[in-house]
Amino acid sequence: MSPFINEPVTDFTLPSNREASEKASVAVRAQLGREYDLIIAGKHVKTEAKLKSLNPSRPSEVVGIHQKATAEMANEAVHAAHAYFDEYAATPVRDRIEMASRAAAIIRERKIEFDAWLVYEAGKTWSEADGDVSEAIDFLEYYARQMLRMSQPDPLVQLPGEKDEMVYLPLGTGVIIPPWNFPLAIMAGMSVAALVTGNTIVIKPSSDTPTIAAKFAEVLLKAGFPEKSFSLLVGSGALIGDLLVQHPKTRFVSFTGSRDVGLRINELAAKPQKGQIWIKRVVAEMGGKDAIIVDSEADIDSAVQGVAGSAFGYQGQKCSACSRAIVDESIYDDFLKKLSLEVSRMQVGASDNLANYMGPVINEKARDSILSYIETGKKEGRLICGGGATGEDGYFIQPTVIADIGSKDRIFQEEIFGPVLAVAKARDFEHALELANDSEYGLTGAVFTGNPQKIERAKRRFFVGNLYINRKCTGAMVGAHPFGGFNMSGTDSKAGGPDYLLQFVQAKSIAEKVL
Numbered sequence: 001m002s003p004f005i006n007e008p009v010t011d012f013t014l015p016s017n018r019e020a021s022e023k024a025s026v027a028v029r030a031q032l033g034r035e036y037d038l039i040i041a042g043k044h045v046k047t048e049a050k051l052k053s054l055n056p057s058r059p060s061e062v063v064g065i066h067q068k069a070t071a072e073m074a075n076e077a078v079h080a081a082h083a084y085f086d087e088y089a090a091t092p093v094r095d096r097i098e099m100a101s102r103a104a105a106i107i108r109e110r111k112i113e114f115d116a117w118l119v120y121e122a123g124k125t126w127s128e129a130d131g132d133v134s135e136a137i138d139f140l141e142y143y144a145r146q147m148l149r150m151s152q153p154d155p156l157v158q159l160p161g162e163k164d165e166m167v168y169l170p171l172g173t174g175v176i177i178p179p180w181n182f183p184l185a186i187m188a189g190m191s192v193a194a195l196v197t198g199n200t201i202v203i204k205p206s207s208d209t210p211t212i213a214a215k216f217a218e219v220l221l222k223a224g225f226p227e228k229s230f231s232l233l234v235g236s237g238a239l240i241g242d243l244l245v246q247h248p249k250t251r252f253v254s255f256t257g258s259r260d261v262g263l264r265i266n267e268l269a270a271k272p273q274k275g276q277i278w279i280k281r282v283v284a285e286m287g288g289k290d291a292i293i294v295d296s297e298a299d300i301d302s303a304v305q306g307v308a309g310s311a312f313g314y315q316g317q318k319c320s321a322c323s324r325a326i327v328d329e330s331i332y333d334d335f336l337k338k339l340s341l342e343v344s345r346m347q348v349g350a351s352d353n354l355a356n357y358m359g360p361v362i363n364e365k366a367r368d369s370i371l372s373y374i375e376t377g378k379k380e381g382r383l384i385c386g387g388g389a390t391g392e393d394g395y396f397i398q399p400t401v402i403a404d405i406g407s408k409d410r411i412f413q414e415e416i417f418g419p420v421l422a423v424a425k426a427r428d429f430e431h432a433l434e435l436a437n438d439s440e441y442g443l444t445g446a447v448f449t450g451n452p453q454k455i456e457r458a459k460r461r462f463f464v465g466n467l468y469i470n471r472k473c474t475g476a477m478v479g480a481h482p483f484g485g486f487n488m489s490g491t492d493s494k495a496g497g498p499d500y501l502l503q504f505v506q507a508k509s510i511a512e513k514v515l
């Protein structure tokens with residue numbers, strides 16, 4: 001296989017790409033409101049109850065109508081995946097690698113169309129959507145290559161008179177539970193990592209983005225993954241989620257989402273069920289309260305760019321988003337003035353309009369929760385810009401900056417998951433590090449400083465899974481920035497890194513006496 005390279009992102013300033021986005025928009029709009037089936041081991045299933053996904057830019061617009069899986073269907077999906085596991089696990093590694101690569105090629109071919117689905121269902125702007133789709137392609141290409149490497153493990157010490165080897169075996173049936181915020185990349189990454197290593201899976205997408213999941217299921221089938229190797233179950237997290245996690249035939253759970261749901265899954269999965277003969281493995285990648293330190297020796301202009309981009313790209317709805325700026329007191333006022341100018345230029349509106357920098361937040365519940373945090377923040381600190389909804393129909397919120405926040409304040413500690421930035425003042429670099437580490441989370445962080453000694457201190461002491469120096473704290477690239485956090489940010493599985501596939505296998509050591 002050729003060496004891995006990251007998928008280039010589409011430049012929407014080019015007229016040809018703008019034209020392509022318009023065409024894709026027309027094609028996808030013509031399909032809005034279509035109905036999609038559940039897929040249980042290749043069988044298409046309809047239910048009485050339906051779930052509608054909406055366009056958060058125009059909530060009266062239905063993107064897709066989906067079936068709502070019942071508990072019996074969830075049970076059937078796990079049984080079917082378990083029954084097919086031995087046969088699928090025996091698929092030659094080569095074939096699995098080829099299927100993963102073909103899936104990447106199909107998404108690449110349909111890239112602008114996938115972008116459009118993300119624009120309409122997840123409220124991503126075109127360039128944010130394209131980043132998500134590019135990352136999905138990267139995960140597939142990268143894991144295909146990592147599987148090849150894993151199939152040729154390093155040789156072991158050979159004892160005299162023995163042939164000693166170690167092979168990696170798939171685990172069994174896994175439940176894949178992705179969030180809505182990277183509805184293609186994270187779902188595709190977790191699913192294909194499991195499939196390429198030889199596991200069978202049940203995918204339970206977020207109820208906010210089920211159409212993207214249905215489109216991804218089409219890709220898996222077209223790429224040649226056997227129809228019994230996966231099921232796609234849309235439905236309530238609480239109803240079918242708990243059942244899938246607790247099922248005795250579930251061998252592992254790959255979850256990405258909030259801290260509370262992740263902890264619940266971890267707890268439920270830990271309790272063995274009747275007939276269960278293994279300890280379930282749980283990979284849970286969870287939330288963040290990511291900080292950027294702006295030091296007295298920072299280039300303020302680039303720090304402003306880094307903070308603003310990390311805080312407000314995709315409306316602050318990235319687990320890696322900067323939600324705390326910790327700024328040295330000597331440059332605090334200057335930084336705030338420049339940041340406020342930068343943020344006030346950000347245009348908010350429907351995500352299908354290429355002119356907008358920010359689109360809507362995902363749904364009504366998220367909008368209400370974010371607005372309530374903004375009200376709390378106004379009491380806790382000093383509003384610098386933004387501060388409310390934009391007054392349009394969609395779930396639009398102004399990019400909001402609240403300064404003079406203390407470390408005990410709620411908007412300093414709690415994940416808001418929206419376009420709200422808390423700014424805190426630090427006495428010096430040590431104090432800034434102390435504030436940055438004053439969190440139960442530990443996902444991403446960044447430091448802006450020109451001082452090499454401070455950079456070294458941050459490398460040792462800033463307790464996050466993904467640290468960035470003199471750049472934004474979002475935009476992790478597969479292969480270059482293996483991704484995952486510490487503490488309540490999760491199990492640090494390092495998605496897009498060389499060790500990630502180890503989460504989906506178990507190693508078997510074999511010693512054969514040479515006769």
Ligand code: NAD
Nearest residue numbers: 179180205206237238241242257258261285286287288319
């Ligand atoms: P969420 O926890 O609400 O939902 C995540 C998934 O879990 C969804 O598919 C949901 O339907 C499902 N779910 C809900 N209840 C369940 C249950 N009882 N059993 C099983 N599944 C259940 O999170 P979200 O709102 O979709 O995503 C946003 C969160 O994800 C944020 O906290 C963000 O920081 C986090 N996130 C983390 C990473 C990371 O890599 N660390 C990446 C992206 C998002």
